């Protein structure tokens with residue numbers, strides 16, 4: 001990395017955040033709470049606007065959780081819809097803009113958009129962040145503290161490459177409700193069985209009832225049932241499934257080696273739902289019972305197999321599947337690639353979640369400290385601003401490498417890391433940090449149920465820390481991935 005050591009003093013900030021997705025905006029919101037209206041803060045992103053992956057994701061994507069729980073810090077939405085409403089892509093992007101407007105009231109916020117983060121170094125206790133603008137010019141900002149929230153680097157899928165000349169291979173970004181595909185009546189094959197596949201199936205089925213829509217669902221995916229995680233009406237008072245006991249039980253069952261057995265428990269749990277029998281994949285997506293019913297009723301065929309290619313033979317296109325099976329399909333059929341965004345492409349370089357000295361925090365899947373990047377951005381920035389980032393014995397896991405090797409171990413490990421670190425932070429962070437966490441699903445429930453969760457957390461977090469630490473140490477030994485406290489911090493302690 002090259003640094004411009006002649007950078008102008010006007011490019012000095014209290015905090016620089018790279019990544020204008022939900023993780024970066026949580027970092028900004030939290031940092032602004034420790035700063036005043038004269039403090040300067042910088043947000044850098046390579047995209048042309050704030051919003052992260054939501055900027056480029058397919059147009060009919062909706063939040064899978066009720067919208068109030070997708071925010072920066074505790075900034076309320078201004079949508080005027082009921083609490084259970086699932087915001088659309090454009091509403092999510094508007095909320096990002098609203099959060100930026102709110103943060104401008106708290107601090108002096110600069111934005112360097114269409115700007116690539118190149119690297120950083122800590123020089124005499126100051127962080128120098130080097131970036132490159134769209135025109136190729138190098139820009140350097142110096143900062144007291146730096147949050148790198150480049151996160152998952154999710155980009156849209158490409159059309160599935162096929163040999164056949166008789167099918168049309170597209171992506172969800174081509175808009176199945178309004179694009180060319182919507183003007184055709186030819187059969188559709190959705191490739192994939194996760195959240196994007198469910199959104200795509202629902203969009204076509206509701207826009208064009210009666211059209212032949214099929215799904216090649218891979219190994220099948222199961223989802224958290226939204227109606228149980230966010231019960232409505234009277235059920236909010238006594239029904240549904242609070243998140244804390246669910247994830248506590250999950251972590252306490254996991255011993256670092258028994259991920260198959262634990263994931264069977266997860267998929268058999270009444271809190272999960274699927275449109276395929278015996279689903280294998282789980283990515284923490286949410287689906288409601290009525291969505292599942294609409295999708296199941298509208299799909300002509302659901303095939304649990306993986307697409308390898310589409311080839312023309314005897315004048316007809318055929319799906320070639322991983323199992324070795326072949327299926328003739330209608331000429332002119334559409335193939336929509338919904339085969340997933342995670343654990344693909346090149347890995348980001350590893351960086352620990354904290355630098356020695358605690359001035360640099362990193363949110364990427366190579367050094368995961370919480371289940372969701374938004375949570376990481378929120379908590380890591382509280383620790384950073386309180387000067388506690390390199391003090392606490394948090395566990396980090398290379399979730400990206402583990403997820404590419406073993407999805408069951410990945411799911412159990414990120415839940416255990418999440419529960420471990422939150423339990424450690426309970427004793428180290430002020431209560432207000434938890435009270436003002438707008439991302440926390442527990443806040444869906446009435447106060448008496450939130451109080452019950454608080455009592456359980458206070459009573460159980462010691463045992464959770466001990467159990468999850470032992471399980472996570474075993475993950476490191478069994479899977480040979482980075483999983484544990486940072487050795488240099490442990491040595492300094």
Ligand SMILES: Cc1cc2nc3c(=O)[nH]c(=O)nc-3n(C[C@H](O)[C@H](O)[C@H](O)COP(=O)(O)OP(=O)(O)OC[C@H]3O[C@@H](n4cnc5c(N)ncnc54)[C@H](O)[C@@H]3O)c2cc1C
Pocket residue numbers: 018019020021022023024044045046047051052053054057061062063064065070115116117118149150151152153154195196341373374
């Ligand atoms: C199809 C789909 C639907 C989803 N739906 C939901 C949902 O409903 N609810 C939910 O909670 N989660 C959902 N997720 C998970 C989702 O990824 C997260 O919710 C979240 O929006 C990700 O935010 P992030 O900040 O972690 O990452 P991103 O949104 O990817 O933001 C990272 C930002 O960093 C920038 N960046 C990266 N590298 C650089 C660099 N070198 N220089 C400059 N900038 C850089 C990127 O441009 C990007 O803007 C969904 C994921 C997918 C793929």
